[in-house]
Amino acid sequence: MIKVAKLSEIPQCGSKLVMVGDTPVALFNIKGKIHAWDNRCPHRGASLADGNITENVIQCKFHLWKFDVNKACALANPDIKVKSYSVEMRGDGIYLGSSL
Ligand code: FES
Incomplete structure (x- = not known):
């Protein structure tokens, strides 16, 4: 495990x-739970850490794709996944798993 933040x-x-x-990793604090995702949007690589963040959805600001916080996939197409890491x-x- 690697300590990455508090x-x-x-x-x-x-x-x-x-x-x-x-690897750029975006950490999101959703109701006190940390989600760790590859920061690069699966569409064209924009920073998801800079996206619009709600309790259910992370929205990339570039072309407004929306991703399910808990499933780490696009709302419009669940086959489009964001790489996520165990926390x-x-x-x-905050520690990340060794799978990075
Ligand atoms: S780069 Fe994220 S929606 Fe296009």
Whole structure:
């Protein structure tokens, strides 16, 4: 596991972009639960950390594609997935699984 951030650094319905090696990872705080996604939108690679974030949907600001927060896939086509990573919390610390 790799420590990448602290929960207290990310506001509710907010995000933080971290680099894990060469991989940009967007961390989203959704109701106190952290979701970790590859930051690159599966459409044309825009930053999902800069998207519109609600409790259910992350919307890319480039072409407004919407992604289901819990399933990490496009609302319009569930076959379009965003790569997501397992998250472990230890106190305030956010750790990502070794699958990166
Ligand atoms: S780059 Fe995200 S919707 Fe086009």
